[in-house]
Amino acid sequence: xxxxxxxxxxxxxxxxxxxxxxxxxxxxxxxxxxxxxxxxxxxxxxxxxxxxxxxxxxxxxxxxxxxxxxxxxxxxxxxxxxxxxxxxxxxxxxxxxxxxxxxxxxxxxxxxxxxxxxxxxxxxxxxxxxxxxxxxxxxxxxxxxxxxxxxxxxxxxxxxxxxxxxxxxxxxxxxxxxxxxxxxxxxxxxxxxxxxxxxxxxxxxxxxxxxxxxxxxxxxxxxxxxxxxxxxxxxxxxxxxxxxxxxxxxxxxxxxxxxxxxxxxxxxxxxxxxxxxxxxxxxxxxxxxxxxxxxxxxxxxxxxxxxxxxxxxxxxxxxxxxxxxxxxxxxxxxxxxxxxxxxxxxxxxxxxxxxxxxxxxxxxxxxxxxxxxxxxxxxxxxxxxxxxxxxxxxxxxxxxxxxxxxxxx
Amino acid sequence: xxxxxxxxxxxxxxxxxxxxxxxxxxxxxxxxxxxxxxxxxxxxxxxxxxxxxxxxxxxxxxxxxxxxxxxxxxxxxxxxxxxxxxxxxxxxxxxxxxxxxxxxxxxxxxxxxxxxxxxxxxxxxxxxxxxxxxxxxxxxxxxxxxxxxxxxxxxxxxxxxxxxxxxxxxxxxxxxxxxxxxxxxxxxxxxxxxxxxxxxxxxxxxxxxxxxxxxxxxxxxxxxxxxxxxxxxxxxx
Numbered sequence: 001x002x003x004x005x006x007x008x009x010x011x012x013x014x015x016x017x018x019x020x021x022x023x024x025x026x027x028x029x030x031x032x033x034x035x036x037x038x039x040x041x042x043x044x045x046x047x048x049x050x051x052x053x054x055x056x057x058x059x060x061x062x063x064x065x066x067x068x069x070x071x072x073x074x075x076x077x078x079x080x081x082x083x084x085x086x087x088x089x090x091x092x093x094x095x096x097x098x099x100x101x102x103x104x105x106x107x108x109x110x111x112x113x114x115x116x117x118x119x120x121x122x123x124x125x126x127x128x129x130x131x132x133x134x135x136x137x138x139x140x141x142x143x144x145x146x147x148x149x150x151x152x153x154x155x156x157x158x159x160x161x162x163x164x165x166x167x168x169x170x171x172x173x174x175x176x177x178x179x180x181x182x183x184x185x186x187x188x189x190x191x192x193x194x195x196x197x198x199x200x201x202x203x204x205x206x207x208x209x210x211x212x213x214x215x216x217x218x219x220x221x222x223x224x225x226x227x228x229x230x231x232x233x234x235x236x237x238x239x240x241x242x243x244x245x246x247x248x249x250x251x252x253x254x255x256x257x258x259x260x261x262x263x264x265x266x267x268x269x270x271x272x273x274x275x276x277x278x279x280x281x282x283x284x285x286x287x288x289x290x291x292x293x294x295x296x297x298x299x300x301x302x303x304x305x306x307x308x309x310x311x312x313x314x315x316x317x318x319x320x321x322x323x324x325x326x327x328x329x330x331x332x333x334x335x336x337x338x339x340x341x342x343x344x345x346x347x348x349x350x351x352x353x354x355x356x357x358x359x360x361x362x363x364x365x366x367x368x369x370x371x372x373x374x375x376x377x378x379x380x381x382x383x384x385x386x387x388x389x390x391x392x393x394x395x396x397x398x399x400x401x402x403x404x405x406x407x408x409x
Numbered sequence: 410x411x412x413x414x415x416x417x418x419x420x421x422x423x424x425x426x427x428x429x430x431x432x433x434x435x436x437x438x439x440x441x442x443x444x445x446x447x448x449x450x451x452x453x454x455x456x457x458x459x460x461x462x463x464x465x466x467x468x469x470x471x472x473x474x475x476x477x478x479x480x481x482x483x484x485x486x487x488x489x490x491x492x493x494x495x496x497x498x499x500x501x502x503x504x505x506x507x508x509x510x511x512x513x514x515x516x517x518x519x520x521x522x523x524x525x526x527x528x529x530x531x532x533x534x535x536x537x538x539x540x541x542x543x544x545x546x547x548x549x550x551x552x553x554x555x556x557x558x559x560x561x562x563x564x565x566x567x568x569x570x571x572x573x574x575x576x577x578x579x580x581x582x583x584x585x586x587x588x589x590x591x592x593x594x595x596x597x598x599x600x601x602x603x604x605x606x607x608x609x610x611x612x613x614x615x616x617x618x619x620x621x622x623x624x625x626x627x628x629x630x631x632x633x634x635x636x637x638x639x640x641x642x643x644x645x646x
Contacts, residue, residue, distance in 0.1 A: 005534055012522065319518040322479065323532040323579065324507020326500050402479050406518065 006333045010340035013309075021341060024305040027298020028345035028385055029352050031291050032378040036353025038287035039374035041360060044367040045280065048197050055195045055204060057134045059269050060241055062099075064092075064234040064251060067265040084231040086215065088258055089127075092236060096250035101237035103129040106218045106229060112211075114166040114177040121162070123179060123211050125218025133235050134207070141173040141188030144214050148187075152216040156184040159208040160192045180221060184213065198365035244270035295381055298345070299389035306338050306393040317397050318405025331398035338390025339383055346382025350375055425452035426586055426618055427476065432485035432495075434471050434641075445471035447641040448485070453620065455586075458613035460621045460629040463638035470591075472638060473622045477510055477589045478502045490586045507535050511580025513590040517572045519564040525551070525575045526560040532583045550578040554608060570601035577608055581617075588612065590621045594628060606631055 014021045053059050066083045089104035106125040111118060130136060131143050138157060148155050156179060163172045172186040190212075193204035219229035238247035248268050255264050310317070317330060325333075357368040434446040445468045453459055463469040474480040475487065478494055481502070487495040490509055497505065506512075511532075519528045529547040538546070551557040554574035564572055573593060580588050590609065594602030606628060613619055613633070621632060629635050637644045 016522065315518060316520055319514075319520065320531065320535070321503065322477070322506060322512050322514075322518070324503050324535045324583075326503040326535070328500070329503075329535055403474050406479075406514065 032349025
């Protein structure tokens with residue numbers, strides 16, 4: 001009852017002293033606003049990252065590279081170490097229990113032609129494992145199969161941009177194109193890969209420019225025995241993200257045994273992700289701290305103005321006490337006013353936060369997702385500020401001596 | 410509500426409504442102590458209309474504060490309506506003020522931003538009454554001072570005399586055992602002042618217990634009983 005009356009009183013106070021109230025609330029509005037902005041950007045950023053990881057092969061992905069070793073020239077290095085080979089890939093698959101997929105890639109620049117068009121492009125020799133590893137799908141035709149690999153078949157799968165380049169709007173599947181002087185049957189066109197953080201640039205576009213042949217075909221072409229065939233990059237997939245360290249260690253162990261030297265580098269996305277997460281946390285924290293500082297400053301302003309208005313109202317407090325308001329009732333009246341005013345500020349802050357996020361979104365092309373929990377968080381912070389900083393004026397008011405209060409002019 | 414019930418059920422014990430025994434009040438103002446009251450014995454019966462007079466600095470304000478439960482005596486006893494209020498906590502005193510005492514101040518002390526209806530409802534709000542009951546009883550109290558038609562007005566839209574009538578309505582609204590008026594005509598012109606005194610006379614005729622603190626002998630002369638305080642002691646009755 002008293003609470004309801006206090007709330008009505010508080011609303012009247014906001015209305016009567018609108019300018020003062022707004023001034024009082026600037027800090028809280030900005031504080032709540034920046035909390036909304038932080039959470040919205042951070043939530044959206046995380047969602048976008050997760051989506052990107054998914055389209056680019058999931059967080060279980062591991063990269064294995066040849067590592068250039070020091071100042072040795074390329075030729076000397078080639079002599080010193082074989083580098084990654086097809087045999088390494090098979091060894092990893094057989095000996096690393098925490099790895100369920102291995103996808104070695106052997107690349108070469110080759111001349112492609114169809115009809116009158118002739119162009120040099122990078123061609124990738126791959127295993128069927130490339131498809132699940134990199135989230136590659138083929139609706140038009142089929143991907144490279146195990147049988148293609150076994151028989152070193154002369155088949156090719158094109159990225160959408162290559163298909164368009166050589167075949168324009170015609171369906172390339174079933175047609176034969178010349179690659180490195182030999183005829184290859186086009187068996188499929190890879191579905192277009194698309195992902196954008198800013199709704200403008202397709203960060204997966206490079207995959208639409210690829211073309212795949214069986215890795216065995218590539219090695220035969222290069223004149224290498226398959227098992228000793230050189231691999232430029234390899235991907236592996238761990239079975240369980242929780243065992244990402246073990247998976248990486250197992251791979252490193254196999255390669256170390258096979259090579260005798262560390263001429264490779266193994267990197268897991270989970271490790272990467274952890275680093276990114278730490279970075280993101282930093283950003284989140286920075287923004288949050290800004291928001292909290294605004295709220296603190298806002299709280300101090302609320303306290304000051306509340307104290308000032310309390311001085312204006314000493315007689316009123318005296319009167320209320322004379323007619324029987326208990327100290328607790330006065331305390332709650334003042335406190336609920338602070339909280340109410342702060343909630344009002346928090347509410348305005350939500351709109352300011354929306355503006356912030358929209359501004360940031362259009363400035364740096366970052367998506368933002370405003371979730372209900374973000375709004376609730378901001379409101380709770382704003383109300384909490386009012387509660388904490390309203391405490392002192394409320395205590396002062398509740399302890400006022402009614403005789404002196406009534407004597408005040 | 411409970412206040413009303415208590416009053417109705419209160420058996421006539423023969424004891425006075427107000428009973429002060431050897432009440433002293435000492436203020437500690439830095440080095441020297443000031444003895445505002447030096448052993449006061451007073452008994453006021455239900456339905457009496459009493460004025461307390463005395464020059465300024467005589468202790469009459471202190472007397473008023475103690476009678477009104479705004480302050481507690483340094484020593485001595487004070488029974489109000491059968492309750493020993495001399496050593497009550499602030500919280501308990503707030504309840505006593507709320508249920509047993511109606512104040513009328515020299516400066517009216519109305520809440521400037523609230524309507525006069527809300528002003529009159531104020532003691533009922535702290536008593537915990539529901540808004541319907543509050544409104545009903547506040548309107549009745551306003552009727553007793555002839556201001557029921559102005560219930561929506563704000564205090565600054567009323568004349569001084571009207572404001573004091575609102576304050577009287579506020580004092581009456583909780584059906585208190587005691588109405589305590591502190592220089593109620595001090596801020597009013599003479600004619601309006603007498604109108605206010607007339608209202609007190611009417612209330613006294615209706616068996617309200619009224620204690621009126623004044624320095625004006627003319628006003629004191631209109632009450633049934635006069636208590637004169639000089640130097641913290643009762644000089645004469």
